[in-house]
Amino acid sequence: MQIQDKTIVITGGAAGIGRSLGRACIEAGAAHVVLADRNGEGAMAAAAELGPAARGTACDVSSEEDVQSLVSETLRIEGPVDIFVSNAGVTAKGGLDCSNEQWQQIWDINVMSRVYAARAVIPGMLERGSGCIVQTASAAGLLTEIGSAPYSVTKHADLAFAEWLSVHYGRQGIQVSCVCPLGVETDMLDEDDPVHKFLYLQSITADEAANSIIRGIEAADFLILPHPDVLEFFRRKAADYSGWLRGMQRLQQKFGAANTSGRNASQEIPITPSPN
Ligand SMILES: NC(=O)c1ccc[n+]([C@@H]2O[C@H](COP(=O)([O-])OP(=O)(O)OC[C@H]3O[C@@H](n4cnc5c(N)ncnc54)[C@H](O)[C@@H]3O)[C@@H](O)[C@H]2O)c1
Numbered sequence: 001m002q003i004q005d006k007t008i009v010i011t012g013g014a015a016g017i018g019r020s021l022g023r024a025c026i027e028a029g030a031a032h033v034v035l036a037d038r039n040g041e042g043a044m045a046a047a048a049e050l051g052p053a054a055r056g057t058a059c060d061v062s063s064e065e066d067v068q069s070l071v072s073e074t075l076r077i078e079g080p081v082d083i084f085v086s087n088a089g090v091t092a093k094g095g096l097d098c099s100n101e102q103w104q105q106i107w108d109i110n111v112m113s114r115v116y117a118a119r120a121v122i123p124g125m126l127e128r129g130s131g132c133i134v135q136t137a138s139a140a141g142l143l144t145e146i147g148s149a150p151y152s153v154t155k156h157a158d159l160a161f162a163e164w165l166s167v168h169y170g171r172q173g174i175q176v177s178c179v180c181p182l183g184v185e186t187d188m189l190d191e192d193d194p195v196h197k198f199l200y201l202q203s204i205t206a207d208e209a210a211n212s213i214i215r216g217i218e219a220a221d222f223l224i225l226p227h228p229d230v231l232e233f234f235r236r237k238a239a240d241y242s243g244w245l246r247g248m249q250r251l252q253q254k255f256g257a258a259n260t261s262g263r264n265a266s267q268e269i270p271i272t273p274s275p276n
Helices: 016-027 040-048 064-077 100-128 149-172 194-200 206-218 229-239 241-261
Strands: 007-011 032-037 054-058 083-086 131-136 174-179
Touching (some): 007 016, 016 032, 016 206, 032 040, 032 064, 040 054, 054 064, 064 100, 083 100, 100 149, 131 149, 131 206, 149 174, 174 206, 194 241, 229 241
Parallel strands (some): 007 083, 032 054, 083 131, 131 174
């Protein structure tokens, strides 16, 4: 779908990838861009920088009521939503030690928000015979993220829901894209975390990620990969799942050792896990 003249809603629009994507959409000729974020003031400030075609608003995407209001307000003020970008997301470090509350919170933000958005916009898109849903998942949804079970699991679910939407509605005029980046230089990357230091080795800026998302939407790509290497990692995983797991286990062990000895993991660990 072309961005020109479209009405686009972007969640997580106050910062990072969402904020850059708002700018990129305006530059690509969008008619209206609505930046929604639980940080409402941040969203309004980001929109103010983009001029009269942009509006910022408060919305907690883990609340279905908030997402419904976001869509009905957009319909009232700007008109029907052509492209809805479910981008807001959070991470949580840890594995078995993460509490049930942490799991529930990240599930609601990274996964249920996508369900709420689809419920709110797809009926109108079906009536018009056209619409586009974009979900910012992560390379962690195709591969995994060492150090965070909730992030890995919810990003797999994010990708799975996008895939399901595409299968179910693709023949009815609904385009679906799923964005799966590796490291992007935003507040989400923690410079003190050895896994994130590792991601910095191949990180890109939020503007680069946004430009890649625009190209992917306009090319109607389902999988949008701002880091092309992710495709090669995904292919290796599919070709030899057990071998890929053995490579990831070695990587996990190195991170654990680097973590406990205080060594700089990012200088010692090769970016690509060897295949076996
Ligand atoms: N930065 C990376 O390296 C990276 C890599 C892969 C995927 N991603 C994904 O990209 C998306 C955007 O992340 P980012 O890197 O721009 O992070 P960011 O922290 O810079 O921005 C995320 C934005 O989402 C907002 N947000 C968080 N919870 C919200 C909620 N409940 N309701 C509404 N807004 C909420 C935050 O206020 C913030 O403005 C996320 O889904 C993230 O998982 C990021």
